[in-house]
Amino acid sequence: MSTPHDHILKSYDTELARLTGEIVRMGELAVNQLEAAIDVLMRRDSKAAQRVIDNDEAIDALEHEVSHDVVRLLALRQPMARDLREILAALRIASAIERIGDYAANVAKRSMALNVVAPVAPAHGLPVLAGLAAELVREVLAAYRDRDAERARVAWSRDAELDAMYTGLFRELLTYMMEDPRSITPCTHLLFMAKNIERIGDHATNIAENVWYVVHGEELAGTRQKRDLTASPQLPDLPR
Amino acid sequence: MSTPHDHILKSYDTELARLTGEIVRMGELAVNQLEAAIDVLMRRDSKAAQRVIDNDEAIDALEHEVSHDVVRLLALRQPMARDLREILAALRIASAIERIGDYAANVAKRSMALNVVAPVAPAHGLPVLAGLAAELVREVLAAYRDRDAERARVAWSRDAELDAMYTGLFRELLTYMMEDPRSITPCTHLLFMAKNIERIGDHATNIAENVWYVVHGEELAGTRQKRDLTASPQLPDLPR
Numbered sequence: 001m002s003t004p005h006d007h008i009l010k011s012y013d014t015e016l017a018r019l020t021g022e023i024v025r026m027g028e029l030a031v032n033q034l035e036a037a038i039d040v041l042m043r044r045d046s047k048a049a050q051r052v053i054d055n056d057e058a059i060d061a062l063e064h065e066v067s068h069d070v071v072r073l074l075a076l077r078q079p080m081a082r083d084l085r086e087i088l089a090a091l092r093i094a095s096a097i098e099r100i101g102d103y104a105a106n107v108a109k110r111s112m113a114l115n116v117v118a119p120v121a122p123a124h125g126l127p128v129l130a131g132l133a134a135e136l137v138r139e140v141l142a143a144y145r146d147r148d149a150e151r152a153r154v155a156w157s158r159d160a161e162l163d164a165m166y167t168g169l170f171r172e173l174l175t176y177m178m179e180d181p182r183s184i185t186p187c188t189h190l191l192f193m194a195k196n197i198e199r200i201g202d203h204a205t206n207i208a209e210n211v212w213y214v215v216h217g218e219e220l221a222g223t224r225q226k227r228d229l230t231a232s233p234q235l236p237d238l239p240r
Numbered sequence: 241m242s243t244p245h246d247h248i249l250k251s252y253d254t255e256l257a258r259l260t261g262e263i264v265r266m267g268e269l270a271v272n273q274l275e276a277a278i279d280v281l282m283r284r285d286s287k288a289a290q291r292v293i294d295n296d297e298a299i300d301a302l303e304h305e306v307s308h309d310v311v312r313l314l315a316l317r318q319p320m321a322r323d324l325r326e327i328l329a330a331l332r333i334a335s336a337i338e339r340i341g342d343y344a345a346n347v348a349k350r351s352m353a354l355n356v357v358a359p360v361a362p363a364h365g366l367p368v369l370a371g372l373a374a375e376l377v378r379e380v381l382a383a384y385r386d387r388d389a390e391r392a393r394v395a396w397s398r399d400a401e402l403d404a405m406y407t408g409l410f411r412e413l414l415t416y417m418m419e420d421p422r423s424i425t426p427c428t429h430l431l432f433m434a435k436n437i438e439r440i441g442d443h444a445t446n447i448a449e450n451v452w453y454v455v456h457g458e459e460l461a462g463t464r465q466k467r468d469l470t471a472s473p474q475l476p477d478l479p480r
Contacts, residue, residue, distance in 0.1 A: 229450045
């Protein structure tokens, strides 16, 4: 009953399923890295922070592997419309995950800089921000695993919550810096860490957009404005 | 004399050459955006800044076009080792250029926030930083155009200069903030703008690594440490 053509199709689908699993696992590694980075920040543990930084190499290596596998997969048959989308989406999602890993490692790296000075209060805003970012990344990974465009769209729209939270934290940090110049250096690190986490949210929306594109073959409507409100002219209306 | 196989090879090479041209032009657009962003920053021209922000869409659209073309190109023949590398490198370089464009647009966006407050002196450090970044991007684009791995390697190694310059500017900005709390908001914008430019340098090295990989089929040796020294624990040894 089975023709050679069926056989090729089947090996392609098996390969694609295997790759999806690989990408989702890679994504879980990246989320775990983010959570570990926040954990070492709160515990002020520079040794553990160094381990988080070192672990990032594994994600980078996986991204290289995945992108090679994806391109080889394309060689298995003349690609049709959906296959082309799968290939592009897999490459882009793997690249987004690699960058999420980079940002997590960067949070860990900056936490080491914080450990050499006295603790500053606004550090406590970061775990909440990171918690929401991790939730969004997990949602878009699940949406990719199940090719569930609607779940991707919902997570995508929730990035606005993360942006609002980031903007609040950004303002809080500026206020601290103005009140106590000694807090400027540590708060600057916290600003960059918060920005890293906000960028993780952007990559989650990027993954969501790729899931939508795979399923529907078109861009997710009303392409989201990049919403770092702290870059807008409204910001300087701050207390003093 | 010409066989059908020759014909396929030729159309593949023609296509690849066309794509290279497209990617290089896209890269030039991104560098021009960076220069325009710095220009509007120094002239404090919010209207022109908005034009820079709007122009970013053209680069995003080109990246989408390029990545579709690249994947379709792969379908033209069963890919061999070097072709696979070309495909992956083209996708990655287009994506790096798209992000360089994003960072340039972000510099323009933050310049608008600066225009609503009094000028601050350290803004003058940014054009120098951006000038070096633009030079490095142009170098790696030329290296990609000519598949010149050595030229790519030289530009790649010069990213250390950019990192050192960024670290100096970062320290200078912190010092300003400590001396005058009213400068905290504008200096924070300048910090993020400087960071954007430093990231443009990272993407230039990323392009250089891909040129090396296309030509030599291996990673550029001694993969460069990401060198944002401002994230390291040494930083807080600042004047007061």
